[in-house]
Amino acid sequence: MIPATENFKAYFGNGFHLADELPEFYVEACEEVPEMLAGDDDGSYRSFHDEFAVHIRDSSYAPWSEGDSQWIIDEWLRNVWYDAFGPEQPPGDPYPVPAEDWGTRRLTQYMLHAVNRRPELSSPGAPAWLEARGLTFADVAAGVEWSAAAESVSFRPAPEGWLERLHDLTARGLRAEQPGER
């Protein structure tokens, strides 16, 4: 869906965009999600949640620079979604991540920054965050070292028919074409 609403931009810009620059803002944004959903009297946070899923479904969140392909951006958004909302998959995701991959072969920015080998080295919110996702500190520590050897299923390359899917979504006006898609 294009363009993104101001509501989406306001909540996404509430820290989810700063994992690399200012990890503490990202971590706080992830940890406050249950509270934000619970106190969502005007429904605006639920709208943000719903639109987030639509951007993943439609590949409509544009890369920030030409070095990032739409597939990489969508995979990043799936990770942010997990960090924010947990294992419930974004509705309508055409390429859902297998639930068992989270915290094992698929690590997110929350795990990288906020979950360290001991709780004392981790974010105070990490135990609750992990529990809500059925993970432990040990799981994530082991996940840091999952094997990329040939017999493992690897991280995900863009699937067959990916570019055709993008062309179709672009033709339907759901997203803007990005450089390198032709």
Next chain:
Amino acid sequence: MTQSEAPPPTRGAVRSAVEALLRTCADLERRAAEDVAEQSQARAAQVTVEVGRARSAALTTQIEALTHQLDADLSDRLADLRHPYVTEIHALLALLAPWHGLAPLPALPPSPAGGALTDHFPNGFARDYVHDLLATVDRSVTLAGDVSAEVAAETEDSADEAKDLIGEHLPADLREEGLRMLRDHTCHAVERHGPHIATTAQLARLIWLKDPSGQEIWQLLPNGAAESSHWCGPVSGGFTSQAAMAKALAVFLRWAHDHAGSVNELITKYTKTKTKRFGIHVSAQLAGLVAGDTAGYRGTATTSKARTADWLAARERTMTYGAPPVYGVPYDTIAEGIDPGVTLAFKRIGKESWRLVTCYPVDRQNPENKRLEDLT
């Protein structure tokens, strides 16, 4: 320094191996070139002597032939030197490719005669990645864990003193407010990006996640790994002078007062009632920041999201296993950025009340931050 049990190949391990091999190869090439240059100079000296004995046109031809021979020698030797490295680096990049959303890489093209090291790799992902790494191979630096352990933390006194001096560069009518922002306990702008922080401390922050203020946990472990509760992305650094650090703050404060009456009113006007954090981009132009006002480091080859994630994975591996540390490149964000400026990051602490958390130089506006000039 010993490493603990050998970890299985991972994103970070593969990324580190690619850079290590490339660095070794580039180093060998440099030495081979120096070697040939030495021979070349010796032969040139000999030729000069001969020219002195008998000036002739034939000699000129001979000199040219010699030069070509030396070039060919160098090319052959480089091709031989490069071959095993190129093959291995290509195989490793193929392992990394899926993390970049890519299917199997194209095979290695036939070795080009001569040419740059990058030319040996197939067009696209592999060549671009090698190019990115080689671009900074001569400037990039690292820091051993035990050296990081020796880097002294900046004292609270030095941070307090830096704040006082920054205050002197704020306009008189904004000084008190600016100082209150920097001194507030929620603000760590000076503690992380202040001009009093030593360059090595910024490097230790990037490579080993060592908090320059010494407030957060950091410890080197016997196996060469390190544990830290400090967080840092792929960039560290800050302002080189008190005056530079005051620039964006002064412009922001003036703007807030002129356009909204106060900082709280300006931010409240542009945020939803429930959002708790807000980022503002003050462009270098608006702030009057120039090359040399900022300094720091960024991770090598961190020019895209996926490459940055590779580098972060490599750093994580160093922290966990004591593997050889990652590399950083000296970086003046204002001089080198494409839309440079300063991010001012705020946190809501009350219904219409905001606190500055930090301010740091950036090489471009984060697209989800607002530009100061748009907050009218």
